[in-house]
Structure formats: C-alpha cells, structure tokens
Amino acid sequence: MLNLIRNPEKDSGQLYIPGCFMIILNQKEGITLELKLSCNPKVLKYVRKLIGEIAFDMGFSEEEVSYIEMCVDEACTNVIKHAYPSSKLSFTTPPKTGSQKLEMKIFIYVLPDKIHISVVDYGLGVRKIPVGVQSLDEYLQKEPHSGLGIFMIKKFMDEVHFSSPEGSGTIIDMIKYKKE
C-alpha cells in the first residue's frame, strides 16, 4: 500500500511504502527518514543511537549530538507515558502482541542547514499543549516532579512546536540548526 507523506518543508508530497524503515530521497535538498516504532521503552536506546549517528554525520558537535539524542528520547518517552493511557503501558512490561495501534513514528528530515525531527503518536491528543516547567526552581517545587522532559527539549533545541488536535494524537516538531 502506498501513502502520501506531506513534506513539511515543501508543499509537494513524496510517495513512500509505510511500515518499514525507509530512506526517501527528498528531491534536491536532503533526506527524509521515517521510523515506525511500537511504544516499547526498549526502543529508546536504539532511537538515540540512530539519531546520534545521523546528527554526528551531519556535522553537529558531540555536545549538540548528545542534546539532540536526549530531546528525541524525551519526546518518545512522553509518548510511551502519556499517549495511550487506557493501554496501561509500563516501563517494565512491553506492550502485548497485537497492540500494533500503540505505535509512534519518528520523521527525521536531514536538511543542509538543520535537522528537523517530528515525533508523532496516534493517541488521545492533549487538550492543552504541554508546556513543561519554566525553570529548575519550578521543577524542584513541583510534587511529584514532572515536566523536566519538555523543559529539556525547549532548552536544547532551537525550535519546538506542538500540535495536538484532541483525539487525533500529538506531533512534536524539534529543529536544531547547524552553526555556521
């Protein structure tokens, strides 16, 4: 089955075959990769490794690579924790076989001047766009401690956008620009 994916950088779409890890040649300007993953916390280390390899290959510094890896990890962790509440996913018990709907996708846009990563889930969506904590003090005062993941994403990435129509899942777009 072929589906059309809309390229956020251009209006024209690209054809791809879903369900596999696929490299799509994105015309002149870069490469788009799509990962489809189950909401299994075991995937986190593989996602970090892949993102880290790509970012390093793009010329980001070691420090920037570690920040990009971490931000994608945090975004994926939020999906695993929050996107499918009725499924009672836990971090020690992987999802049962047959729960293919409990998935997330990561789109990695490798562009000349930046890396753009979208983490997409198909869960409930959120009524309010998550803001995370605004400062370390706020995090330390909050009981229980939460919101640090989004705080980190906003701190380490250059642009962060959330989109979450209620009932339609959530997309978090994260962009890191290459330094001159």
Place this chain on the structure above:
Amino acid sequence: MIGFDIIEKNDFESQGIKFISIKGYLDAHTVTQLEEKLYSMLNKGVKKILIDFSDLKYISSAGIGLLIGATQKIRAEGGDLVICNSSDKVYNILENLGFTKIFNIAHSEQEALSLFTKKS
C-alpha cells in the same frame, strides 16, 4: 549493546557510605532498577550514598528526576547523596540544566569523601 547495571562496591563501608557504580544508560526503561536500589537503601536508613558515574553513558530526565527525589529525601533525613567521576557528556547536561547547583558532584572518590565529611 550496553543496557544498565548497578555494581555495589565495598570501599568506604567502614565510613558508613553505601557506594554503587552505575553503568550504561539511565533512561525511562532502566530507571526502575536504580529506583529500587536507592529506595531500598533509603528505607534501611542509609544516610550516605556515593554513586560512581564513570561508566554512565547517558542520563535522561527520568534518571535526573529519580536522583533529585532520592537526594531530597536523604537530605531531609540529615544525610547526603554524592555523585563522582561523571563523564564530560553527562556533566555538561547536568550543568546546562542547572543541576550541578543541586547535586553534590565530585571529580574523584577522594573529593566525594571530603564532601561527606564537610556535611557531617
């Protein structure tokens, strides 16, 4: 690929310090292992915990959150938790987030011991 491991060490036991080394990746998947270990120690009344970060390759917000909670709890009981031998990568993340002002982070075990001594 390395997962996560906790190694108990006997050094400094005579000084009442529980010393563990954590190895690998501390993320949302592996954090429960450390949580069980730390809170087991805290529930037994341990007042001094030293954690060697030299083989820790990665820490996420889940790991940081756990360490914050454990640190706050142990300090409320008059004790302390000290981190030692962190890699530059992990240290930079903690520093950029401001956590080096919260945690006691030593560059060596000897420095860590002095931090415990200063406290008591």
